[in-house]
Amino acid sequence: MTLQPDNQEQNPLMIQFYTWESRGSERTSWWKHFEQEVPRLKDLGVTHVWLPPMAKSATRKYCGYDVYDLWDLGEFDQKNSVATRWGTKGELNRACAVAKSRGIGIIVDAVLNHRNGADRKESFQAIPVDEKNRLIRKGPAKEIEAWTIYDFPGRQNKYSEMKWDHRHFSGVDWDAMTRTKEIYYIPGPGRNGWSKFVADELENYDYLLGCDIDHRQPEVRQDLFKWGTWIIEQTAAVGFRMDAMKHYDRRFLREFLDRTKKTTGKPNLFAVSEYWHGDIDVLEHYVDLLRGSTSFFDVPLHYNFHNASKQGPSFDLRHMFKNALVGRRPWEAVTFVDNHDTVYPGFKLQAYALILLRMDGFPCIFYGDLYPDNECYDPRIGPKLELLIQARKNFAYGSTTDYFQYRDCIGFVRSGDARHPGCAVVIRSSIGAGEVMSETAISGIGTANDHNGKLKGHANIQGLRMKVPSSLHKKPSEAPVKYRDLLSEDSNAVSISNDGYALFPCPIGTVAVWVPET
Missing domain, CATH: 2.40.30.140 (Elongation Factor Tu (Ef-tu); domain 3)
Incomplete structure (x- = not known):
């Protein structure tokens, strides 16, 4: 499998381009809206777009997971409409062609269970x-x-x-x-x-x-195999998102993907499966059963984010990846914070920083977190999420060095590469529900060692001491190299010492992304 379209040198990034309530306007269908947004998505650094289910559904009320006819993409007068909830087949084809011309890969939502x-x-x-x-x-x-x-x-x-x-x-x-x-x-x-x-x-x-x-019936299998080839050719898609795959006969799923790769001539066809289970052992067992034919959404990591949002500083951030797919099998993990089925408010920016700015996993952002709507958009999150996405495109490259010292404050440094300078990231927990903790109190704790020799308690309010790549810090005869926080206009620049270290601050309950000043 491949995580990015051909000739793409930037970090791969997927967006789920819809919410549960998304609809086109009176003048513009959803497919036209997507077509209009392709230039912006390209500028942000999006490489893949997961589109909603394309087929004619039983009713236009729902997202399309109530599939009626897989072969009708908004072309035939069925179920009281030619268009699907998202628009007509012609509009879909035009939008997909525009995305392809900009180097953005389409991910087809395959609803093959019912x-x-x-x-x-x-x-x-x-x-x-x-x-x-x-x-x-x-x-x-x-x-x-x-x-x-x-x-x-x-x-x-x-x-x-x-x-x-x-x-x-x-x-x-x-x-x-x-x-x-x-x-x-x-x-x-x-x-x-x-x-x-x-x-x-x-x-x-x-x-x-x-x-x-019933995926065991010969007629069913042949029709779905034929559809897999057809839908890839119709949309010029680069892969599938397999819906509700825990209900599929997994032998069929493996054969469906293998056949589609062969018949389309796309041996690197991408696939990600929705197997909704929070237990990493259960999920990893299914990863093994599918024998590398598909990647998986990292549901255990999503639950870790959820728990961090609820528990505040009592959640140990150092263990965020311990029981997550990206921690065990990063090459199989599609990481996400929210999707059309799950929305929660807390720890969102920190969670996005953890999937967007680290090397491991293939991150997927959620339309409802980036685009203003009346359903789930938070104006405190959206603009800063866009900055994190830009940081992924422009800075977050190279190896990762972790500074996981405190339970409520962790950081990491990306080393950069020949074309990108890297970055230093600090993440802090929010105050838990019902808790009041002053910055003075926080600054005075977190200095004792636990039985593993690691610092316990809470982080010093001054920040994390981390080392940036040697190619970026000053020589003794030069002026100090300074870093600025992309997410804050008010923060002071940080000077890097001769040995490459600096103390990188971060306010409680948020994230700081430090990059070299230009």
Whole structure:
């Protein structure tokens, strides 16, 4: 896999370009909005854009995860509209072409677990199962009536002639005959229960919602394999974001990605999977099972950020990466702070600094943190996040030296390279809920050693003493080299001593990014 488009020398950076409530305006569709923003994204240093689900969904109310027809990108009059919630296929194609011309890679959100919004009902035998343990059958097979026939009348067989019915699904959660909401397993040829190659939550997590696609059925597999090639060619995309992959048959997922790489002639096709689990051991086990065919979102790191935001100075920042995927398998980790499903206010700038300015991992920023909207944008965060993104593009290169000395204040230095000078970063915890701690009190603690010989308690208010690269600090006969904080207009410059060290300050509850003055 590759983390950046061809001929790209800058740090890779992805953006999730939508929120749960994102919509186009009366005059501009979402795809047109994306097209208009491509120049800005390029200037910021974005190399990849994860777009929302492109296919026609059951309703325009949701983001597109209620997929109706994968082969309709806003081209056919289906579900009361030609356009999807995001716009028409023509608008999508133009936006993708503009992004490609600027060297920005498109990431397709592949929703291959379920279907919603069937065209007709049908009757068939199904077995009710326990919601908390999907392997327990609550009774014998019985006849139910469910919305499982997908004719796609508006498309009229263009691109794909396949029609879907209950034989292509392993489960549903609604019996229209008795108007009962319950999970039903659908028995049939080629099946011996749910797929055994899925996550073992609820004993078996094959079923998630809607009409659950059975990835073991030959017709299903061939149609989805064909779609994988088609969608990459239609959008000129460089990879996939695999939605809800803990519910996929992982043998299918590996074959889907392998086949798409071969048929598109893109052996370095990128993939990142959403396997939502906070336990690093569980996640790492699944990483091994997928055998390097996909990277993963670093959900354990996200939970560490969340805990740091809630616990304030009682959270030990020195252990931030200890139980995170980026700490164990950095080449497999896509790091993130928030996404369309999760939003929290605290520790956000510090968290973004930790994913944007360090060497390890492939960071993904969230549209709602960067673009003003009424849903989740914080004006205290957005402008400074943009500065952090610029710092990633212009300064954060070279090796990383960590200064993880205090539980509530950590720092690191990037050495830079031939074209970029590097930077020094200091991160401090926020005051926890209900706590009051004066700067005078903080400055007087944190000097004792713990049993590991590391400083315990809180950081000295003056800052962290760190060493910048030897190529950047002064010679004895020269004027001192000075560093400035990119995120603060009020901070004083820091002079580097002859040995390359300096004390780099940072206010409580934020981050400071120190770079050489020009």
